[in-house]
Amino acid sequence: MNNTVLEPFKPEPLATQATRVSIDLGARSYDIWIGAGLWSEAAAWQGLPKAAMAVVVTNTTVGPLYADALKQALEPHYARIEVVSLADGEQFKDMAHLQQILDAMLEWRADRKTVVFALGGGVVGDMAGFAAACYMRGVPFVQVPTTLLSQVDSSVGGKTGVNHPLGKNMIGAFYQPARVICDLDVFRTLPAREYAAGLAEVIKYGPIADMAFFGWLEGNAEALVARDVAVLTAAVRRSCEIKAWVVGQDEREGGLRAILNFGHTFGHAIETGMGYGEWLHGEGVAAGMVMAADLSQRLGLCDARLPQRLRNMLQQVGLPVQGPWLGAEERLAAAQRYLALMRLDKKAEAGAIRFVVVSGQGLAQVVEAPDAMVLEVVQQALTH
Amino acid sequence: MNNTVLEPFKPEPLATQATRVSIDLGARSYDIWIGAGLWSEAAAWQGLPKAAMAVVVTNTTVGPLYADALKQALEPHYARIEVVSLADGEQFKDMAHLQQILDAMLEWRADRKTVVFALGGGVVGDMAGFAAACYMRGVPFVQVPTTLLSQVDSSVGGKTGVNHPLGKNMIGAFYQPARVICDLDVFRTLPAREYAAGLAEVIKYGPIADMAFFGWLEGNAEALVARDVAVLTAAVRRSCEIKAWVVGQDEREGGLRAILNFGHTFGHAIETGMGYGEWLHGEGVAAGMVMAADLSQRLGLCDARLPQRLRNMLQQVGLPVQGPWLGAEERLAAAQRYLALMRLDKKAEAGAIRFVVVSGQGLAQVVEAPDAMVLEVVQQALTH
Numbered sequence: 131m132n133n134t135v136l137e138p139f140k141p142e143p144l145a146t147q148a149t150r151v152s153i154d155l156g157a158r159s160y161d162i163w164i165g166a167g168l169w170s171e172a173a174a175w176q177g178l179p180k181a182a183m184a185v186v187v188t189n190t191t192v193g194p195l196y197a198d199a200l201k202q203a204l205e206p207h208y209a210r211i212e213v214v215s216l217a218d219g220e221q222f223k224d225m226a227h228l229q230q231i232l233d234a235m236l237e238w239r240a241d242r243k244t245v246v247f248a249l250g251g252g253v254v255g256d257m258a259g260f261a262a263a264c265y266m267r268g269v270p271f272v273q274v275p276t277t278l279l280s281q282v283d284s285s286v287g288g289k290t291g292v293n294h295p296l297g298k299n300m301i302g303a304f305y306q307p308a309r310v311i312c313d314l315d316v317f318r319t320l321p322a323r324e325y326a327a328g329l330a331e332v333i334k335y336g337p338i339a340d341m342a343f344f345g346w347l348e349g350n351a352e353a354l355v356a357r358d359v360a361v362l363t364a365a366v367r368r369s370c371e372i373k374a375w376v377v378g379q380d381e382r383e384g385g386l387r388a389i390l391n392f393g394h395t396f397g398h399a400i401e402t403g404m405g406y407g408e409w410l411h412g413e414g415v416a417a418g419m420v421m422a423a424d425l426s427q428r429l430g431l432c433d434a435r436l437p438q439r440l441r442n443m444l445q446q447v448g449l450p451v452q453g454p455w456l457g458a459e460e461r462l463a464a465a466q467r468y469l470a471l472m473r474l475d476k477k478a479e480a481g482a483i484r485f486v487v488v489s490g491q492g493l494a495q496v497v498e499a500p501d502a503m504v505l506e507v508v509q510q511a512l513t514h
Numbered sequence: 515m516n517n518t519v520l521e522p523f524k525p526e527p528l529a530t531q532a533t534r535v536s537i538d539l540g541a542r543s544y545d546i547w548i549g550a551g552l553w554s555e556a557a558a559w560q561g562l563p564k565a566a567m568a569v570v571v572t573n574t575t576v577g578p579l580y581a582d583a584l585k586q587a588l589e590p591h592y593a594r595i596e597v598v599s600l601a602d603g604e605q606f607k608d609m610a611h612l613q614q615i616l617d618a619m620l621e622w623r624a625d626r627k628t629v630v631f632a633l634g635g636g637v638v639g640d641m642a643g644f645a646a647a648c649y650m651r652g653v654p655f656v657q658v659p660t661t662l663l664s665q666v667d668s669s670v671g672g673k674t675g676v677n678h679p680l681g682k683n684m685i686g687a688f689y690q691p692a693r694v695i696c697d698l699d700v701f702r703t704l705p706a707r708e709y710a711a712g713l714a715e716v717i718k719y720g721p722i723a724d725m726a727f728f729g730w731l732e733g734n735a736e737a738l739v740a741r742d743v744a745v746l747t748a749a750v751r752r753s754c755e756i757k758a759w760v761v762g763q764d765e766r767e768g769g770l771r772a773i774l775n776f777g778h779t780f781g782h783a784i785e786t787g788m789g790y791g792e793w794l795h796g797e798g799v800a801a802g803m804v805m806a807a808d809l810s811q812r813l814g815l816c817d818a819r820l821p822q823r824l825r826n827m828l829q830q831v832g833l834p835v836q837g838p839w840l841g842a843e844e845r846l847a848a849a850q851r852y853l854a855l856m857r858l859d860k861k862a863e864a865g866a867i868r869f870v871v872v873s874g875q876g877l878a879q880v881v882e883a884p885d886a887m888v889l890e891v892v893q894q895a896l897t898h
C-alpha cells in the first residue's frame with residue numbers, strides 16, 4: 131500500500147475471517163491485522179520482534195477488561211510481561227504520564243529489545259508509541275487498538291506524542307509500529323455513543339477518497355449499527371487502506387494528509403466551543419462534515435446530492451447532523467462564534483481558515499472560503 | 515561517506531581553508547563544515563532550512579562567550595532569533611531541562627519550520643537535538659559544537675537524548691542534523707585539559723580504523739598541542755570521516771559501532787571509580803586505550819609496538835597513560851575493583867565484559883578476555 135493511485139474498493143466476498151493490510155514503508159513496513167477474535171488466534175502474535183520482556187501500556191478503563199486476555203496471548207512469546215496502567219482521559223496525555231511509562235520500564239530494567247504493546251484507544255496509542263520511540267532511542271511497539279476510532283484512524287500513520295498546556299500534540303515523534311492488531315471483539319464492550327463516533331471517521335473516508343466505499347456503507351448501514359462482523363471487517367480494512375494510502379503519499383505531513391481533516395475545521399470549533407468532552411470528537415466531525423459538504427456545494431464543487439446522502443448516512447448510524455448553538459441567542463451571533471473559534475485553530479494560517487471540501491466523486495482539496503458564505507453554512511446547520 | 519570500505523587518508527596538502535565532509539544518509543544526508551573562522555564565513559550559513567525563527571540552545575558557560583557571534587551569523591537568515599541557556603553540566607542533562615527548552619519554544623510560538631541550533635559541547639548537542647526531534651514531531655537542527663570532543667565525536671552519528679536517574683542516555687532519539695558547523699576558533703578559549711581530553715578521541719580513530727592517520731598524528735604531535743589550524747583542520751576532518759564511516763555501516767547500533775568504544779570499558783571504570791567529573795571522559799579513555807592495547811598484545815593480536823606508540827603519542831599531548839588506584843592499598847585489590855566496575859557497565863552482557871581490541875593494522879574487534887589476564891593488564895598500568 132504505497133501506490134500513487136488508490137486501489138479500487140473490492141468488498142466481496144464478505145467474510146468473517148481475519149484479513150491483513152500491508153503498509154509498505156521500506157524498512158519500516160508493517161501489517162495491520164483485522165478480525166474478530168484475533169487475540170486468541172496464534173498467528174496474529176507470531177513473528178513479532180523477539181524479546182525477554184513485553185510491556186503493556188493501558189489505562190484504568192481498558193486494563194480491567196482486556197489486560198488479562200492480552201497477557202494470555204503474549205505469554206507464549208515473552209518470558210516476562212509487565213503492565214503499566216495510566217489514568218483514563220485526554221487530560222492525562224502529558225509529559226508527566228509519559229515519564230510514568232519510562233520510569234516503570236527503567237525500574238523493570240527493560241532493554242533495547244523490549245516490545246511495548248499499546249492496549250487502548252488513541253490516547254494510549256499516542257503515549258505508548260512515543261514512550262517506545264524514546265526508550266533507549268527506540269524499542270519496537272505494537273498497537274492493539276480497542277476503539278473503532280483508534281482502529282480506523284489513530285493507530286495508522288505513525289503519529290505519536292503528548293499534549294502541552296500550550297497546545298495539543300506539540301511534543302512527539304513519527305514512529306511506526308511493528309504491527310497493528312485490530313480485534314473486532316472489543317466492540318462488544320464499546321458504548322454505543324463511542325462506537326457511533328468511530329463510524330464518523332469511517333464514513334469520512336468515502337467523500338474524501340472513495341465514493342464506491344461510501345455507497346457500500348450506505349447499503350450496509352443497518353449491519354454497521356448491528357456491529358456485524360463481516361461488514362465491520364471490510365469497513366475497518368478499507369478505512370485502514372485509505373488512511374495508509376494518504377499517509378503513504380505524505381508521511382510527514384506536507385500536503386495530501388490534510389484531506390483527512392474533512393469536517394474537522396467545523397468539528398473542532400464545536401468541540402472547543404462546547405468544552406472538551408461534551409461532544410465526542412467523532413460527533414463534532416459528523417456535524418462538521420455536513421457543513422463542509424454544504425460549503426462544497428455552495429462553492430460549486432459538488433451538487434446537492436452529496437450533503438443529502440451524507441446527512442442520511444450519519445443519521446442512520448445515530449450521529450448528529452446539526453451543530454449546537456454556541457452560547458448565543460441570535461442565529462447570526464452563534465455562527466460568528468464558530469468563525470471566531472475556527473480562526474484560533476492551530477491549522478489556520480495568519481488567521482485564514484482552511485476548509486477541506488469535496489467533489490462528490492471522491493476527491494478532496496483544501497480551500498479558503500468567504501466569511502459570508504461560511505456564516506450562511508453554519509446558520510443553516512444549527513439546531514432549531 | 516557511506517561506503518563499505520573507508521577511503522584512504524589523504525592529509526596533503528595541509529591548508530587553513532575550510533573543508534567539508536558529506537554524510538550520505540539518503541534523504542537525511544548532511545554536511546560537516548570544518549574550519550577556523552567559519553562563523554564569519556557567509557557560505558557556512560547559506561542553504562540551511564528557511565524559517566521565520568531560529569532557537570539557539572546553549573549553556574551558561576558557552577553562551578556568554580559565543581551566543582552573540584552566532585546570532586550575528588544567523589541574523590541575515592532568520593527574522594527572529596531566541597536563545598535558551600541551560601545550566602552547564604552533565605547533571606542537568608535530564609527531562610526537566612529538556613522540558614525547559616520545549617516550554618520556551620512553545621512560549622515563543624516556534625512552528626514546524628523553526629530551526630534549532632545547538633551551541634555547546636556534547637551535553638548541549640544531545641539535549642538540543644532531542645528537543646528538535648520531539649518538537650511538533652521534529653524540526654530541523656544544526657550542530658555548532660564548541661569543544662574538540664563534540665566536534666570529533668558526539669556531533670556525528672545522530673544520537674540525541676537525556677539521562678535518567680537509573681541510567682545515562684536512557685531516553686532519546688536517533689535524529690540527524692541538517693548541518694554540523696565546526697569552527698576551530700573555539701579552541702582559543704577551550705581550557706588545555708579539555709582540549710587534551712578531546713585529542714584522546716582523535717587519537718582513538720587511528721588504532722581502530724586507520725594507522726596511516728595515526729602515523730600522521732605522531733608526526734604532527736607538536737602542532738596538535740599548539741592548536742595549529744591546518745593540522746587541526748585535517749585531524750578533525752579525518753576523525754569525522756572515520757566516525758561517519760563507522761556509523762554509516764551501523765546507524766542504529768548493532769555491530770561495528772561498538773569499535774568506537776576502544777579504551778572505553780577501562781575508561782568508564784576509571785570515571786565511575788573516581789566519581790564523575792574527577793577524571794574527564796577523554797582522560798579515562800586515554801589510560802583505558804593503553805590498557806586495551808596491552809590486552810590486545812597479550813591476546814596475540816598485535817605486537818609490543820602498538821601499546822608503546824600509543825603511550826608515546828598520548829604523553830606528547832599531555833594525556834594520562836596510567837590508571838589511578840581505585841581506593842585499595844594492594845595492587846591486586848585495586849585491579850579487582852576495576853574488574854568489578856566493568857562488570858556493572860551497561861554494555862556488559864550477563865556479567866561478561868566486552869573489550870574492544872586492535873590489530874596494530876587499524877582493525878578492531880570486540881572480545882571477552884580471561885579475568886586473570888585483565889587483572890594483569892590493570893596492575894601493570896596502575897600509577898606507582
